[in-house]
Amino acid sequence: MTLTDLIPAPRAVEGPHRGGFLPDRNTTLYAGPGTQTTERWLRSTVGAALGLPLPPGAESARNSVRLLVDDSLEPEAYRLSVVQSRGVEIRGGSGAGVFWGAQTLRQLLGPEAFRRAPVRPDGTYGIAHQVIEDAPRFRWRGLMLDVSRHFLPKDDVLRHLDLLAAHKLNVFHFHLTDDQGWRIEIKRHPRLTEIGAWRARTKYGHRASELWDEKPHGGYYTQDDIREIVAYAAERHIGVVPEIDIPGHSQAAIAAYPELGNTDVIDTSSLTVWDNWGITANVLAPTDNTLRFYEGVLEEILGLFPAATSPFVHIGGDECLKDQWKASPAAQARIKELGLKDEDELQSWFIRHFDRWLADRGRRLIGWDEILEGGSRQGVRAPGGETTEMGLSAGAAVSSWRGYAGGIAAAEAGHDVVMCPEQHVYFDHRQHGGPDEPMPIGYVRTLEDVYRFEPVPPQLSAEAAAHILGTQANVWTEVMQDRSRVDYQVFPRLAAFAEVAWSALPAPAERDFADFERRMTAQYKRLDALGVGYRPPGGPLPWQKRPGVLGRPIEGAPPNV
Numbered sequence: 001m002t003l004t005d006l007i008p009a010p011r012a013v014e015g016p017h018r019g020g021f022l023p024d025r026n027t028t029l030y031a032g033p034g035t036q037t038t039e040r041w042l043r044s045t046v047g048a049a050l051g052l053p054l055p056p057g058a059e060s061a062r063n064s065v066r067l068l069v070d071d072s073l074e075p076e077a078y079r080l081s082v083v084q085s086r087g088v089e090i091r092g093g094s095g096a097g098v099f100w101g102a103q104t105l106r107q108l109l110g111p112e113a114f115r116r117a118p119v120r121p122d123g124t125y126g127i128a129h130q131v132i133e134d135a136p137r138f139r140w141r142g143l144m145l146d147v148s149r150h151f152l153p154k155d156d157v158l159r160h161l162d163l164l165a166a167h168k169l170n171v172f173h174f175h176l177t178d179d180q181g182w183r184i185e186i187k188r189h190p191r192l193t194e195i196g197a198w199r200a201r202t203k204y205g206h207r208a209s210e211l212w213d214e215k216p217h218g219g220y221y222t223q224d225d226i227r228e229i230v231a232y233a234a235e236r237h238i239g240v241v242p243e244i245d246i247p248g249h250s251q252a253a254i255a256a257y258p259e260l261g262n263t264d265v266i267d268t269s270s271l272t273v274w275d276n277w278g279i280t281a282n283v284l285a286p287t288d289n290t291l292r293f294y295e296g297v298l299e300e301i302l303g304l305f306p307a308a309t310s311p312f313v314h315i316g317g318d319e320c321l322k323d324q325w326k327a328s329p330a331a332q333a334r335i336k337e338l339g340l341k342d343e344d345e346l347q348s349w350f351i352r353h354f355d356r357w358l359a360d361r362g363r364r365l366i367g368w369d370e371i372l373e374g375g376s377r378q379g380v381r382a383p384g385g386e387t388t389e390m391g392l393s394a395g396a397a398v399s400s401w402r403g404y405a406g407g408i409a410a411a412e413a414g415h416d417v418v419m420c421p422e423q424h425v426y427f428d429h430r431q432h433g434g435p436d437e438p439m440p441i442g443y444v445r446t447l448e449d450v451y452r453f454e455p456v457p458p459q460l461s462a463e464a465a466a467h468i469l470g471t472q473a474n475v476w477t478e479v480m481q482d483r484s485r486v487d488y489q490v491f492p493r494l495a496a497f498a499e500v501a502w503s504a505l506p507a508p509a510e511r512d513f514a515d516f517e518r519r520m521t522a523q524y525k526r527l528d529a530l531g532v533g534y535r536p537p538g539g540p541l542p543w544q545k546r547p548g549v550l551g552r553p554i555e556g557a558p559p560n561v
Contacts, residue, residue, distance in 0.1 A: 004515070005522035006107055006132075008168060008499035015130030019084035022126050023050075023109075027087065028057020028064040035067035037235050038090075038099045042067075046106050050125060051118035063087055065105075067098050076170075077135035080104055082127045096237040097135075100168050104132060107526070114166075114529035138455070140418050140470025141501035142171030142241075143494070145486075148178035148252075149277070150202075150477040151219035152486070158232050159483075163532070165236040167498035172233055173241045173314065173472060176221075179251035179274040179282070183220045184242075184304075188296050189257065193220040196256035199273040205439050205479060207277040209550035213481075218273075226304045234309045241366065242305050245316030246294060247284040247350050254282055260290050262324040262331065277478045281321045286334045286346055291353060298354070302361060312397065313358055317351050318368035344374030355393050366397040366418070369406025397469065401426075403561035404457045411460060411467040419455040420472040423558035425497060427489045428476045430553060431535055438488065438546035439479035443558040451496040451516055452508040473497045479551065484533045488544055491534035495523050 031039035042065065047054045057064050064087040073079065073093030078101030081089045088105060092098030106113045109125045143164055145152070152160075164172060176183045182196035198218035204211040221229070233240050252273045254261040261268035262285045274280055284290050301313065322343035325331040335346050348371075355365040371392065397416040400407030407417040422429075422442075429442030455471035473494065480486045496516065505511050520537075527534050533544070 005519050006104060007495050007516075007519055007523050008502035009505075009516075009519075010104065010132050010134040011504060012133045013130060014132075015082075016128030017130065020126050020128040020130075021082050021084060021087055022124050023052055023065070023087075024063070024124070025052060026063060027052060027054060028061050029054040030057050030059045030061065030064055030066045032059070032066075032068040034069040034095045035092075035098045037095055037237065038067050038102045041099065041235065042102055042105075046102075046109065046113050048117065049113050049115045050109065050123075051121050061087075066090070067102075068092075069094060069098065073097060074135045076100060076139070077133075078104070080132040080134075082108075082130050084129050088127065093135075096170070099165075099237045100134070100136075101132075103166060103168055104134065106166075107522075111522070111525040111529045114526045136168065136502045137504050138468075138470030138501050140171050140472065141169045141498070142173055142418065142420075142470065142472035143169055143490075143497075144173035144175055144243075144420070144472055144474040146175040146178070146475060146477045147183050148175060148181045148477075150481050151181060151183060151197075151217070152477075152483065153219065154221060154225045154229065156483045156486075157221075157229055160486075161229070161233050161236055161238055163494070163530070164238055166526070166530070167494055168502050169494075169498055170238050171241060171470075171472065172238050173243060173474075174229075175243045175245075175314075177243070177245050177252065178249045179280050180277075181218060181220075181273060182252045182256065184226060184301075185220060185222050186297050186300050187223070188300065189293070191256040192253060192297075194256070196252040196273060199275045201275050202481075203276045203478075205546075205549040206441065206552040208552070211549060212275075223300075223304055230305055230309060239309045239311070240305060241310060241312045241314050242301055243314035243316060244294070244297060244301060245318075246354070247286070247290075247347060248279070248318065248320030249316055250284050251280050251282045254284070257293070260284055260293060262328045264330050265324045265327045279319045279321060281323045283320050283322075283324060284350075285328070286325065286331055286350055294354070295357060298357070302363065307362055310363075312364050312366045314366050314399070315351065315354050315371075316367060317347070317371040318401070320347055320370070322347075342374070346374075348374035352392065355396050359393050359395055364395045364397060365393070366399060369398050369400045369402055369410065371396070372398065372406060372409060372413075399472070401474065403559070405561055407468070408457055408460060408464070411464040414467065416467050416469050418469050418472050420474050421561075422474070423560070424453040425450065425471070425473040426476065427473055427493060428479065430551070431489075431493065432539065433553075433555075434539065436540050436545050437551075438485070438540060438544060439549050440551035440553040441479055442552065443554050443556075445493070445558075447493055447496050447517075447520075448513050450493045451500065451513050452511055453497070453500055454508050455500065471497075471501050484544075487533035488535050488540070491527060491532050492520060492523065495520065 070091040078092040078097040090101035197220040258268035398410035430440040
């Protein structure tokens with residue numbers, strides 16, 4: 001294993017020099033204050049893989065792995081030193097920095113360190129004498145997983161968190177609700193999972209496909225499941241961003257509680273959890289009852305996702321069709337009552353309500369870039385004299401998905417931004433233009449395309465660029481029915497994305513993709529050891545194909561918007 005095999009690429013390396021360290025069954029583990037998560041992880045994961053017990057030892061012991069917090073380093077930075085006969089020392093600016101250093105140590109030990117049990121009980125795992133200094137470019141390095149369109153069992157979610165940690169990603173955006181299913185238990189509203197978590201059948205392929213999976217589909221996470229997921233993520237220094245989508249993408253909730261819909265326009269009691277893909281016109285009614293209902297939902301959400309690891313709550317805010325509001329006497333009366341201009345401002349009022357509600361409870365709202373719409377005016381006067389604020393609070397953040405434009409506008413207005421443009425980092429988009437890609441959706445986004453993605457638009461001023469928190473890849477699962485399909489779409493592209501999010505790379509055209517591709521040879525071996533069903537460089541394996549299932553490929557290069 002050579003140093004140049006590391007992914008993501010570290011900031012600086014001294015060495016490797018002659019000599020090194022050979023851990024064995026006598027190697028001890030010293031964990032200084034603040035490093036206990038890494039101590040537990042090394043024993044349970046790397047130690048188990050290599051058959052090394054790693055018993056506790058003294059800081060001064062030889063033949064040891066030493067973990068230390070060093071506040072002279074940046075919070076997520078680390079320095080990994082390998083010294084012949086002494087062992088390995090990992091210093092991090094915080095517990096997180098130590099943990100990321102341990103991920104590098106695992107790569108240095110070789111692909112066998114990624115297995116669950118030893119395959120060579122008497123094997124030796126040498127690490128060359130060297131010093132690695134490293135730190136991330138962005139503090140938000142995320143992946144969004146949609147479990148509404150297709151539910152993933154809890155164990156698959158935990159596995160996904162392990163894979164994020166292995167790539168030094170630190171934000172898990174958990175898309176829990178949508179038209180096709182409500183996936184989290186809310187005790188005060190039990191029908192959300194009794195009814196909203198299940199659909200009778202599912203479109204198979206793109207929505208234009210004539211194929212259906214007639215098997216009922218569904219599932220949800222109990223509140224204890226959620227607590228376990230959040231705690232498991234925190235042990236790996238991953239924050240969780242729960243998403244409860246409002247006011248659009250809410251048909252599953254309306255199917256469970258019809259009074260949430262626009263009852264003066266349609267018979268909402270006839271709605272079911274949606275079995276197709278796309279955007280439905282069935283959106284939440286802008287009533288006080290709806291506000292109180294979702295305040296109750298969010299009260300339970302805040303109790304399940306502690307502020308220390310989940311400072312942000314995502315409220316969606318995207319793709320809210322206004323047809324029913326235009327036709328609804330109640331919605332039109334609400335617009336008049338609030339002194340709003342139109343339905344766009346009504347949506348802004350809806351979002352702003354929860355922006356204030358979350359801020360009052362010490363959390364920050366984040367939403368898709370549509371939350372910027374209808375919010376240009378600072379305030380409007382309602383007939384009773386009350387001022388209704390239309391702009392987002394200073395603490396609200398934006399997920400820029402339709403391109404760069406929303407993120408640019410938000411950053412220039414002083415809002416924090418997570419860049420996740422669909423043209424570049426939507427992993428439901430196909431990886432190749434060939435005929436064998438399963439259920440091909442969207443533009444071709446190859447491993448190299450992802451590697452050349454740049455999260456910070458060059459036209460941003462330095463002040464606005466400081467509002468780019470980082471970047472995120474999004475995994476929408478309409479055509480990903482199970483873990484194997486998620487694996488195929490996400491990997492190996494997640495490795496390229498991780499390097500973009502972590503490493504200080506040159507401009508996109510100057511990036512050395514040939515070197516990255518060479519380093520991927522070792523990364524494929526790690527993924528094999530982890531049991532990840534990635535897309536092979538030569539194309540899908542026979543069982544990864546889905547012949548005859550209609551997708552929605554878009555030809556040509558994606559627009560740079």
